Amino acid sequence: MKPGGILVLLAACLAACSNEARTIGPAMPQTLPSGDADPRIGAYQENAYQVSQGRRYFAWYGCSQCHAEGGPADRDLTDGKWRHGGGFAQVYASVASGHPEQDFVRRIAIEQLWQITAYVRDLPTHTAEKRYRLLVDQKGEAQGSSWNGPQ
Amino acid sequence: MNRASPLLAIGLLAACSGRQSPLAPAGDQAETLHQLFLLALAVCGIVYLVVVAALVWSLMRRGRDEDRDGAMRGLNRGLWATGIGIVLGVTILIVGSFLADRALFATRGEDALEVRITGHQWWWRIEYRVGGTARWIETANELHLPRGRTTRVLLGSADVIHSFWVPNVAGKIDMIPGRRNVLDLTPRQSGWFRGQCGEYCGMQHAHMAFDVKVEEPAQFEAWLARQSRMARPVGDSRGMHGQAVFARTCSACHAVRGTTASGRAGPDLTHVGARRSIAAGTITMSRGALQGWIAQPQALKPGTSMPAIPLAPADADAVAHYLAGLR
Numbered sequence: 001m002k003p004g005g006i007l008v009l010l011a012a013c014l015a016a017c018s019n020e021a022r023t024i025g026p027a028m029p030q031t032l033p034s035g036d037a038d039p040r041i042g043a044y045q046e047n048a049y050q051v052s053q054g055r056r057y058f059a060w061y062g063c064s065q066c067h068a069e070g071g072p073a074d075r076d077l078t079d080g081k082w083r084h085g086g087g088f089a090q091v092y093a094s095v096a097s098g099h100p101e102q103d104f105v106r107r108i109a110i111e112q113l114w115q116i117t118a119y120v121r122d123l124p125t126h127t128a129e130k131r132y133r134l135l136v137d138q139k140g141e142a143q144g145s146s147w148n149g150p151q
Numbered sequence: 152m153n154r155a156s157p158l159l160a161i162g163l164l165a166a167c168s169g170r171q172s173p174l175a176p177a178g179d180q181a182e183t184l185h186q187l188f189l190l191a192l193a194v195c196g197i198v199y200l201v202v203v204a205a206l207v208w209s210l211m212r213r214g215r216d217e218d219r220d221g222a223m224r225g226l227n228r229g230l231w232a233t234g235i236g237i238v239l240g241v242t243i244l245i246v247g248s249f250l251a252d253r254a255l256f257a258t259r260g261e262d263a264l265e266v267r268i269t270g271h272q273w274w275w276r277i278e279y280r281v282g283g284t285a286r287w288i289e290t291a292n293e294l295h296l297p298r299g300r301t302t303r304v305l306l307g308s309a310d311v312i313h314s315f316w317v318p319n320v321a322g323k324i325d326m327i328p329g330r331r332n333v334l335d336l337t338p339r340q341s342g343w344f345r346g347q348c349g350e351y352c353g354m355q356h357a358h359m360a361f362d363v364k365v366e367e368p369a370q371f372e373a374w375l376a377r378q379s380r381m382a383r384p385v386g387d388s389r390g391m392h393g394q395a396v397f398a399r400t401c402s403a404c405h406a407v408r409g410t411t412a413s414g415r416a417g418p419d420l421t422h423v424g425a426r427r428s429i430a431a432g433t434i435t436m437s438r439g440a441l442q443g444w445i446a447q448p449q450a451l452k453p454g455t456s457m458p459a460i461p462l463a464p465a466d467a468d469a470v471a472h473y474l475a476g477l478r
Contacts, residue, residue, distance in 0.1 A: 030461070056456065060416035061403050107403050109458035140269070140309035140328060145406075147415035150269045150307025150328070 020049040036087035054119025062144025080124035177340035180321035270313030273359040291418035297371035314349035354454035360432030381409025393473025442471035
């Protein structure tokens with residue numbers, strides 16, 4: 001490989017280094033998004049770690065039981081069509097208040113709602129390969145109140 | 152320095168007899184590995200002493216031996232002796248390693264108590280098989296073992312690679328997603344020990360520990376019988392209030408058997424009040440520590456998946472009171 005190629009490869013590798021950068025500790029959002037221009041949105045929507053945590057909670061809180069991939073079209077979250085709007089604040093409101101029977105507002109903490117919203121809004125960008133990989137990655141974790149043993 | 156060196160030695164050796172040490176074996180498997188360690192230490196120690204002695208000897212003889220032929224003869228003899236020493240040392244280590252390996256698997260053919268342990272970021276799901284059935288009794292972050300009996304732990308992982316390590320009882324073995332590793336434990340000494348994840352598994356790897364209690368078989372059976380029961384009914388109004396708040400806000404991830412809380416993502420809390428620590432060995436169990444953990448898990452264990460759920464002070468107090476009473 002030419003030195004130029006190596007440099008490009010190195011740059012590509014390092015470009016991903018800040019993908020998961022985040023502050024740790026108790027500095028999470030305590031309030032819901034104020035609108036689609038809320039300055040906190042980027043820290044969740046553009047952050048690979050926050051999106052992946054969103055996926056975990058999505059399964060743990062049982063969301064994937066109804067919104068399974070390849071499920072009925074009206075519950076399909078992967079097609080990029082949003083019945084109640086696709087902005088961050090709109091999707092957040094759909095998750096938190098759109099399921100009154102589940103009482104998510106009280107059952108899911110605010111930061112977890114931010115993460116789940118970021119994940120749900122990330123879904124339409126997933127390729128088939130990524131969907132399969134994520135499915136395999138999370139096979140050993142709980143879905144709502146069911147857990148089927150380690151992978 | 153002279154006066155300080157005994158203190159330094161004590162400081163270094165103080166770690167050798169702890170509740171998390173491979174140098175204080177309390178079980179057959181740990182004893183086997185300890186013997187292998189001593190054998191390797193002896194062989195390597197002898198090699199080290201011989202090399203240092205030869206070096207000192209050659210330095211002291213520098214320039215004395217002018218007889219070139221005599222020196223060549225000496226060198227030949229020395230090379231032969233060294234070759235024999237190497238073969239002997241390596242043979243001893245190979246035989247020792249082989250015997251130790253056989254000893255670690257000596258119990259594999261026998262019936263044993265089965266315990267399934269699953270690594271999660273960053274805690275341990277522990278399930279005891281009810282004799283010969285497909286039923287499992289679930290608990291978390293605290294492993295009890297009957298003294299003098301073999302327990303077979305079946306190790307798996309729900310997310311990334313972890314490693315099961317209770318050095319006083321046995322060697323460590325990885326917990327790999329998609330794979331089932333098996334380890335036999337035959338503890339011989341009662342007491343509390345500490346287990347620790349032995350493979351870097353993310354931000355809170357260091358806080359992924361668990362308590363291990365080796366106890367007499369009768370005591371163990373009584374403990375297991377208590378664990379298999381449903382949560383005991385709450386006696387007072389504060390506990391009732393705590394139970395209601397828990398069922399509303401915590402039940403998505405935590406189960407308390409015998410109540411409506413049935414989440415499986417986090418540790419089973421049916422008998423959490425009887426455990427020795429909170430959050431996989433992060434803090435000592437107490438009523439206050441429980442409330443602190445509920446209030447600010449991210450301050451005590453940054454990165455943990457346990458969310459900080461804002462509860463009114465009276466609600467948080469009631470939940471902690473309720474959990475502490477689940478014994």
